[in-house]
Amino acid sequence: MAEVATSVLHNVGNVLNSVNVAAGVLSDRLNNSKASGVSKLSKLLTQQEGNLSRFVAEDERGRQIPAYLKQLAEHLEQEQVDMRKELHELVMNVEHIKEIVATQQNYARVLGVAEVVDLSEVLEDAIKIHGGSYERHAIKLIREYDNLPQMTLDKHKVMQILINFLSNAKYACDAGGKNEKMVAVRLKLVSKERVRMEVADNGIGIAPENLTRIFSQGFTTRKGGHGFGLHSGALAAKDLGGVISAESVGIGHGATFILEMPIVPPSGLPKATS
Secondary structure: OHHHHHHHHHHHHHHHHHHHHHHHHHHHHHHOOOOHHHHHHHHHHHHOHHHHHHHHHHOHHHHOHHHHHHHHHHHHHHHHHHHHHHHHHHHHHHHHHHHHHHHHHHHHHOOOOEEEEOHHHHHHHHHHHHHHHHHHOOEEEEEEEOOOOOEEEOHHHHHHHHHHHHHHHHHHHHHHOOOOEEEEEEEEEOOOOEEEEEEEEOOOOOOHHHOOHHHOOOOOOOOOOOOOHHHHHHHHHHHOOOEEEEEOOOOOOOEEEEEEEEOOOOOOOOEOOO
16 A cells, blocks of 8 residues: 555656646746737727827837737747647646546555456556656657456555556666666466566666565665565565566666466455445
8 A cells, every 4th residue: 555655646746746837837928928018009009099090100119010910929829829738738737647546546445355357457557657757757668468368366466566666667767878768568378377467677677686685675776765665566476376576687788577476366365345
């Protein structure tokens, strides 16, 4: 619960930063709008109402009106385009926040209960929580899904593991410093009895001596990391009757995190009731 909630708060906070930027841009646009020029021009023309033709033809201010109107129209049209774009971004970010919160609420509703789920939908929910963050970090997301049977499991535990995998992949891509950052998410049918979920990145990679240590409580190689995510994920995988592991050729070569588990779960979880 803490892992999911932390990810939700972190990603909502990131989206709120974008909301704040869009709101600030809109505020600046309104404060610096040239729309007030229309009112000023109207007052000037009203003052010359009885002598308008002569004013436009002979007065220096009047002769500038056609060119001024052309520039004002062009500016207001561009201003409208820019503000419409910012407003669209604002609306999209608010919708993203709503999606993240709705997803979290869905997973917080039933905990420790086995439900019939489609693993691709669970994976898409995890991606939804991290989607905005991946876009901001310019990470290309690749999906490779086998057709899998529906499974009965505690989807909260699966979600917890996937959120951590996706979060680690994002940080790894940033640390890797490659021009093109990529993360591939995969669903594989390993056998009639087992399925595999993978999150592979082309980021910083993992030193061989750390491939098993990263699952120990408190161990982390990332500045600011708490060393809890992968350890708790390993415990959650065990509850699912599965196991998590990591593969990496070494530093600079990316890494793949794997959750493998049985299609038929271990007994002991209460079934969800409708």
